[in-house]
Amino acid sequence: MKLIIQIPCFNEEKTLKNTLDDLPKNIAGIDEIEYLIINDGSSDKTTRVAKEWGVNYIVNFTQNKGLAKGFMAGIDVALENGADIIVNTDADNQYRGKDIATLVKPILDQNADIVIGERPILNISDFSPLKKKLQRLGSWAVRQASKTDIPDAPSGFRAFSREAALRLNVVNDYTYTLETIVQAGREKIPIISVPIETNPSVRPSRLAKTMFGYVRTSMLTILRAYLVYKPLKAFWFLSLFPIIPGLVIWIRFLSFFFVNGGAGHIQSLILACTLIIIGFVCIMIGILGDTIGANRKILQDIQYHSRKQYYDGVKIASPVEKKECRIYYR
Structure with a gap:
């Protein structure tokens, strides 16, 4: 059983090493753990930090393409390199590496194909009262659109089985977090959440410049996803x-x-x-x-079967021995 932990990065040289150091080196039920960085057009030394730390794979974008495209590019590379489980986390060390074991356990137990880390929103001191209410409102809207019971829809800390990853489709350029939940709910992909803890914030969120912009874009993303599926x-x-x-x-x-x-x-x-x-x-x-x-x-x-045939063929043909850091340019 192979786990690949992927981390989307945009100018994260100051926080990336701490995030990587916090990641687990072994997990019960997992035979091999590898690490993947998606460098989304960073202008700092993010790639150098990743190489010096010893990550297994780096996906390099020559310009910033956004979280959604970076996420899907990482999924493709992880599948190509034989991942049975893929975990996505953030480069700012918001999520605790030790919780990855909790995140992958439902997949190992075959109880789910997608697992989302539920943050203790009400107890996060870095979130203002308004942000906490908006987070809960947004998650409620996603639950209505997806017919799931996921309490923390914007959480980027999540695990995917190989089967779920092969079925993923993200069409918006903003974020994958909301759309993938709606897709999972409407396509009957088993999805659950597990409680996790978070580390103190080290920088403001880069997903949106203002709270109003975040809410507006999130609502449009939810509406668009719902219109696609219903x-x-x-x-x-x-x-x-x-x-x-x-x-x-x-x-x-x-x-x-x-x-x-x-x-x-x-x-x-x-x-x-x-x-x-x-x-x-x-x-x-x-x-x-x-x-x-x-x-x-x-x-x-058709896309699912094509991807499955291609990536499973690559997985079988891949050499067993471990290689140096591979760099993919997109």
Whole structure:
């Protein structure tokens, strides 16, 4: 059983060594542990720190591409190098390395394919009261969209089985954390959370410049993911907003029409028809999206089998002996 721990990095030379030092060297049930760094266009000495420490793999981006693309690039390299379990953690040492054993245990026990570390949000002193409330609100929204019971959706501390990693698809450029939960819930991939502890924060989050920007982007990400996986239900709900007022106005027009013998109120009829037409357009968009969704499922299945065939072939053909640090340029 091989575990690869991946760490997305962007200008992390000051914190990376402490993070790497904290990672476990052995875990019960794991035969081999390797370490992977995704250098997301860093302009400092992040890559040098990783090489000097002795990581096994480095994925180098020539320019910053964002957390989502870095995450997926790391997943691809981990699969290519035979990972049976992949753990993602942060380079700022927010998450404790000793909790990785807790994170991978449900996968080793075959109780889940995705495990997410649940931070003690209410007890984190670095989070303001507003941020704590927004974190809980965002996680609630993800639970509604994904039909899961994950209490800490934004947590980047998570483990994936090889099977789950082969099925992952992230289409947004912002972050993988929310979309992968919605995908797992809607695709019936076994997903659970486990409680973890965190270290004190050493720097502000780089995911968003402002709290408002973070909330706005997160909500758009959740909405987009939900529209991808449940377009008919989403657009059917949206169609109610124009259809219900349209029907009310139309009934009002009919009452005036029969009471007053058809005189006047033609504007109400035009408005009612316009609103009802908009509503039916929303429904048609939902039906079209649902049809596209059926094709997406077929394409995802083809992608899964193609990736499985390719990466499993690479895994079998890979030499057994350990090599020096491999660098991948993307």
